[in-house]
Amino acid sequence: MAAIVGSLGTTYVCCCSSSASYSFRYSSLFLTKLTHFYRPSSSSSSSSASFRGSFAFVPFRSRRGKFMAHSLAQANLGLTNPTPNEAPQVSFGAKDIDVLEWKGDLLAVGVTEKDVAKDENSKFKNPILNKLDSRLGGLLSEASAEEDFTGKAGQSTVLRFSGLGTKRVSLIGLGKSASNVAAFRSLGETVAVAAKASQASDVAISLASPDEHSSVSKPNIASAIASGTILGIFEDNRYKSESKKSVLKSVEIIGLGSGPEVDKKLKYGQDVSSGIVLGRELVNSPANVLTPGALAAEATKIASAYSDVLSATILNEEQCKELNMGSYLGVAAASANPPHFIHLCYKPPTGPVSTKLGLVGKGLTFDSGGYNIKTGPGCSIEIMKTDMGGSAAVLGAAKAIGQIKPLGVEVHFVIAACENMISGTGMRPGDIITASNGKTIEVNNTDAEGRLTLADALVYTCKQGVDKVIDLATLTGACIVALGPSIAGIFTPSDDLAKEVLAASEASGEKLWRMPLEDSYWESMKSSVADMLNTGGRPGGAITAALFLKQFVDEKVQWMHIDVAGPVFSDKKRTATGFGVATLVEWVLKNAS
Numbered sequence: 237m238a239a240i241v242g243s244l245g246t247t248y249v250c251c252c253s254s255s256a257s258y259s260f261r262y263s264s265l266f267l268t269k270l271t272h273f274y275r276p277s278s279s280s281s282s283s284s285a286s287f288r289g290s291f292a293f294v295p296f297r298s299r300r301g302k303f304m305a306h307s308l309a310q311a312n313l314g315l316t317n318p319t320p321n322e323a324p325q326v327s328f329g330a331k332d333i334d335v336l337e338w339k340g341d342l343l344a345v346g347v348t349e350k351d352v353a354k355d356e357n358s359k360f361k362n363p364i365l366n367k368l369d370s371r372l373g374g375l376l377s378e379a380s381a382e383e384d385f386t387g388k389a390g391q392s393t394v395l396r397f398s399g400l401g402t403k404r405v406s407l408i409g410l411g412k413s414a415s416n417v418a419a420f421r422s423l424g425e426t427v428a429v430a431a432k433a434s435q436a437s438d439v440a441i442s443l444a445s446p447d448e449h450s451s452v453s454k455p456n457i458a459s460a461i462a463s464g465t466i467l468g469i470f471e472d473n474r475y476k477s478e479s480k481k482s483v484l485k486s487v488e489i490i491g492l493g494s495g496p497e498v499d500k501k502l503k504y505g506q507d508v509s510s511g512i513v514l515g516r517e518l519v520n521s522p523a524n525v526l527t528p529g530a531l532a533a534e535a536t537k538i539a540s541a542y543s544d545v546l547s548a549t550i551l552n553e554e555q556c557k558e559l560n561m562g563s564y565l566g567v568a569a570a571s572a573n574p575p576h577f578i579h580l581c582y583k584p585p586t587g588p589v590s591t592k593l594g595l596v597g598k599g600l601t602f603d604s605g606g607y608n609i610k611t612g613p614g615c616s617i618e619i620m621k622t623d624m625g626g627s628a629a630v631l632g633a634a635k636a637i638g639q640i641k642p643l644g645v646e647v648h649f650v651i652a653a654c655e656n657m658i659s660g661t662g663m664r665p666g667d668i669i670t671a672s673n674g675k676t677i678e679v680n681n682t683d684a685e686g687r688l689t690l691a692d693a694l695v696y697t698c699k700q701g702v703d704k705v706i707d708l709a710t711l712t713g714a715c716i717v718a719l720g721p722s723i724a725g726i727f728t729p730s731d732d733l734a735k736e737v738l739a740a741s742e743a744s745g746e747k748l749w750r751m752p753l754e755d756s757y758w759e760s761m762k763s764s765v766a767d768m769l770n771t772g773g774r775p776g777g778a779i780t781a782a783l784f785l786k787q788f789v790d791e792k793v794q795w796m797h798i799d800v801a802g803p804v805f806s807d808k809k810r811t812a813t814g815f816g817v818a819t820l821v822e823w824v825l826k827n828a829s
Contacts, residue, residue, distance in 0.1 A: 313524035316522070316525055319473070324482060326469065326486065326487060327485065327486045328462045328486075328488075328505075329489070330458055330490075335364060338402065338490060340437075340438035340486075341402065341431075342405075343405050343406070343440050344405075344408055344440070345364065345368075345443070345444055346408050346423045347365065347407055347410060347445075349412050350362075350445075351444040351445055352365070352386060364445075365444055368405065376397070383395075389419070391409035392426050402440070403434075404436070406427065406430045410423065417744065417745035418460075420452065420460035421461070423441070425467055426464075427464075428464070428482070431482070431484045432484070438488075454498070455492070455493065456743075458498050459504055462509070463512075463818075464509075466506060466510070467509050467814075469484060470513050507636050508636050511634075511817045511821065512632055515632030519628045519814075522621050523620075528655065530601075531576065531624065532576035535578045538638060542635075542638030545584065546582050546634065547581050548578075548579070549578075550577070552575075556577050556692075561652075563677060563691045564652045564689045564692040566688060568654035568655070570606065570655075570656070570661055571657040575653060575654035577650075577651070578650065578651040579649070582646060582649070584641065589644060590644045590829055591703055591827045592645075592700070593646070593703065593827060595633060595820060596630070596650045596651070596694055596697050597626035597628070598652075598689065599627035599653035600654065601655055602621055602656070603655075604617065605617070608665060625708075625801075625804030625805065626816070628814070629804075629815065633816075640821070643829050644828050647824055650693050652689040652693040656683075663685075668765065672695045673788055675767045675768065677763075677769070678770070686711050687770060690707055691785065693707070694707060703793065704827070705796075706795075706820070710801040711778070712781050718778060721807065723748065723749050724747065724800045724816070726799075727750075727752075728750075733794045734750055737798075740823040748798070753786070754779055758780070758783050760772030768787065778799055781797075
């Protein structure tokens with residue numbers, strides 16, 4: 237960086253590097269910070285602003301007494317440098333062999349309450365458990381009785397025996413029946429925990445009654461178990477000085493078939509779980525590390541990793557101004573970290589495109605509430621790093637789709653990333669802002685900011701020519717009140733789209749519930765001085781938020797809003813869940829050829 241100090245404290249800065257350029261101006265009265273700004277280099281297209289890996293940085297001259305937002309925030313506040321998580325290198329396979337033939341460290345058997353029933357001689361009625369028990373001389377039935385193992389969901393026990401090819405046997409309860417994908421994913425997670433506890437390297441997983449789960453196909457059961465195992469291994473230790481690594485290397489799934497179909501499903505489970513892991517890592521990342529710029533960098537990494545099917549476009553503040561994104565930029569105005577508008581585009585490697593889809597994620601990397609600052613019990617300001625949970629799901633889905641490479645479908649992943657902070661340049665209650673479709677919004681609550689960013693993101697996405705669009709957002713506490721912490725609310729005027737997404741959630745094991753779009757509630761959103769308010773009254777808050785978003789969707793486009801405020805973060809475990817990734821991937825595949 238070269239700097240020349242001129243008269244009246246003016247500083248001229250010229251910088252070229254892979255990071256942004258910044259300049260500072262000092263005077264006897266105050267410190268003035270200049271805007272961070274970049275533009276594409278002359279070798280790239282200025283009209284598309286596509287990310288090409290190099291930028292030219294333009295010099296700026298400050299104006300006396302002028303304070304401008306988006307100046308240099310303290311780089312890496314707190315000097316926190318996360319250690320990258322090492323992706324678990326676990327191989328998965330499927331075999332149709334007798335459980336007694338398998339040799340390894342841990343044999344895990346998923347059992348229902350019915351499976352552990354015994355006859356008058358205290359022998360297991362279930363053939364597989366009876367076979368294991370006979371080989372062990374009745375020790376399995378004795379040990380399970382001593383452990384009071386009944387097969388209830390959530391129960392598990394690990395027993396060490398000699399006499400088998402395996403060092404340990406684990407019985408894992410599936411409850412009265414295992415009738416959905418979530419139950420089998422949970423089985424995989426429990427096996428992973430048992431493997432970590434016993435430092436097992438080689439694991440086999442079987443079901444005591446593999447033919448009694450007809451509601452889910454055997455290949456899909458195998459896929460769910462594989463996905464759950466990877467998620468169970470995952471621990472976000474990036475910010476810990478010490479951590480214990482899993483030694484698990486191989487998992488064989490026994491008794492659910494073998495061959496190309498099962499192998500394909502096993503790979504699918506691994507691809508989806510890798511997207512879920514990314515989603516968890518993004519939501520867990522603190523705001524001093526995951527700034528809007530860092531989120532944009534993560535997006536470009538995904539595009540680079542799967543450059544055969546994904547491309548990235550990152551718009552800066554000036555380019556967003558050119559697109560009249562006043563609603564989005566109004567939210568971003570107070571932060572020292574500049575906004576980054578993220579657009580990834582997936583195009584299939586071969587063949588024509590029959591359907592274009594849009595996935596829009598709310599990307600508030602931190603939400604203070606603005607001038608309507610979050611205060612008081614229950615405000616949860618300490619976990620507002622999670623307010624980009626929608627964008628995490630979208631980027632996790634992008635990663636999975638980049639690996640799966642479905643045909644016949646084009647997907648646009650869009651995120652209006654920014655922070656909602658407080659400063660002299662920030663948006664005030666009572667301000668009127670103008671979205672990119674020309675509609676004006678009276679801001680009566682700066683803490684209802686997510687919908688303002690989504691408004692411009694939805695307008696932008698519809699202009700990409702999509703047929704259907706889904707937005708995901710940690711949008712309202714009202715949805716948590718209505719549906720609790722584990723169910724997301726969906727809002728759409730399209731019955732067909734609702735059926736598609738609910739079918740996708742059934743396949744993914746994530747819980748969704750359709751909520752009403754009550755048009756009469758729009759009365760509470762009307763402004764006397766603008767086209768609309770950004771919030772209505774307390775009653776029906778999740779519904780009025782969805783009605784607000786509807787104003788920014790092209791009438792020809794099928795649209796759904798998913799409020800993930802509850803399930804995106806587990807208060808009990810104090811960690812992110814990766815919610816939404818699996819359902820989005822399933823939905824994209826249902827629209828693929």
